Amino acid sequence: MPSHARKPRAGPSPLTVDVLSGILDTMSTSIANTRTTSEPVVVATNLRKRFGDVEAVNDLSFLVNAGQIVGLLGPNGAGKTTTINMLTTLASIDGGSAAVGGFDVKTQPDQVRELVGLAGQSAAVDEKLTARENLDLFGRLYKIPRAERRQRTDELIAQFDMVEFADRVVGTYSGGQRRRLDVAAALVANPTALFLDEPTTGLDPRSRAELWSEIAELADRGTAIVLTTQYLDEADQLADEILIIDRGQIIASGPPKELKRGLQRDVLEVHVAAGDLDRAVGLVGEVDGLAYDADAGSIGIPVGDDVDRSLELLRRLQDRGISISDFQLRRPTLDDVFLSLTGAPTEREEVST
Numbered sequence: 001m002p003s004h005a006r007k008p009r010a011g012p013s014p015l016t017v018d019v020l021s022g023i024l025d026t027m028s029t030s031i032a033n034t035r036t037t038s039e040p041v042v043v044a045t046n047l048r049k050r051f052g053d054v055e056a057v058n059d060l061s062f063l064v065n066a067g068q069i070v071g072l073l074g075p076n077g078a079g080k081t082t083t084i085n086m087l088t089t090l091a092s093i094d095g096g097s098a099a100v101g102g103f104d105v106k107t108q109p110d111q112v113r114e115l116v117g118l119a120g121q122s123a124a125v126d127e128k129l130t131a132r133e134n135l136d137l138f139g140r141l142y143k144i145p146r147a148e149r150r151q152r153t154d155e156l157i158a159q160f161d162m163v164e165f166a167d168r169v170v171g172t173y174s175g176g177q178r179r180r181l182d183v184a185a186a187l188v189a190n191p192t193a194l195f196l197d198e199p200t201t202g203l204d205p206r207s208r209a210e211l212w213s214e215i216a217e218l219a220d221r222g223t224a225i226v227l228t229t230q231y232l233d234e235a236d237q238l239a240d241e242i243l244i245i246d247r248g249q250i251i252a253s254g255p256p257k258e259l260k261r262g263l264q265r266d267v268l269e270v271h272v273a274a275g276d277l278d279r280a281v282g283l284v285g286e287v288d289g290l291a292y293d294a295d296a297g298s299i300g301i302p303v304g305d306d307v308d309r310s311l312e313l314l315r316r317l318q319d320r321g322i323s324i325s326d327f328q329l330r331r332p333t334l335d336d337v338f339l340s341l342t343g344a345p346t347e348r349e350e351v352s353t
């Protein structure tokens with residue numbers, strides 16, 4: 001089992017109107033400025049944000065419990081960063097409400113800021129300072145006493161493997177080194193709720209896996225985490241619950257396993273000699289969603305998750321003298337997920353049989 005695999009834990013409560021109204025009742029009876037700990041750490045209720053004509057976030061509701069990782073997945077412009085910005089007080093909330101640690105994001109932003117850590121999409125660190133100086137500066141912003149600040153900075157530099165470059169100015173860092181500092185900076189004040197906006201974009205596979213372990217460990221220690229990503233495998237590895245967002249709305253949600261179960265869209269891609277293409281298509285027979293590319297001499301056959309069916313199809317083609325030059329089983333990609341959910345047409349030529 002990879003070291004970053006999540007330990008099973010109690011699942012999230014399903015987000016129903018009853019659950020939400022229960023939470024809202026609890027919140028309205030809690031005394032202003034006191035923190036109630038029985039509720040989820042992050043509560044977003046019918047969040048809205050509009051930029052001119054663009055409904056960047058349109059009626060978004062979700063919960064994040066302590067120790068839970070919720071992954072926001074969505075194409076560019078879906079509203080992920082805007083959602084995170086509203087929850088961390090960086091952007092105003094146009095409609096709906098949000099709370100972090102029992103504090104209302106709109107009316108108690110100072111208390112919320114003390115509880116959240118954010119590694120944003122655009123870095124918050126200062127290019128002219130070193131990693132050590134940046135981490136110290138964040139500690140000062142959070143009013144952490146000097147000795148404790150030093151200790152925390154050393155810890156984070158070791159934890160995120162930054163010893164080699166920690167005393168060089170950030171302007172000289174590689175993309176991956178900067179990303180590690182961004183995440184470390186979000187952790188200076190041991191946040192109750194951690195928001196990571198595309199934390200591993202630009203990281204090499206090893207750094208990515210290392211960051212995954214760190215994130216999983218933070219959750220295991222009780223941090224509530226919201227992360228956005230473009231990578232299905234990242235959400236798959238880390239998230240207890242995935243929200244797929246498109247045009248500011250949740251279009252699907254659930255634990256990764258459940259979402260994938262609904263997306264058994266493996267495609268067997270077979271490459272044959274150009275002259276054999278028509279005959280090969282005929283031999284495959286009627287299959288929903290069958291597609292071919294005459295120029296590339298390839299046929300894409302949706303096979304679900306049935307390995308035997310793929311083998312049987314390959315054997316059938318070979319037995320009838322079709323020369324197969326290459327084949328691969330294509331697992332569903334994030335693109336496939338969006339295509340199947342939004343029904344947007346593919347660029348491939350669909351063959352109606």
Ligand SMILES: Nc1ncnc2c1ncn2[C@@H]1O[C@H](COP(=O)(O)OP(=O)(O)OP(=O)(O)O)[C@@H](O)[C@H]1O
Nearest residue numbers: 051054056074075076077078079080081082083121
């Ligand atoms: N300050 C702004 N002014 C105007 N429009 C904005 C602003 N910020 C975001 N938008 C628009 O709101 C929509 C959502 O943007 P957002 O940055 O939240 O998307 P995202 O899901 O984070 O995308 P990406 O994957 O590219 O980071 C987009 O259409 C974007 O152009």
Ligand SMILES: [Mg+2]
Nearest residue numbers: 080081082121
């Ligand atoms: Mg974004």
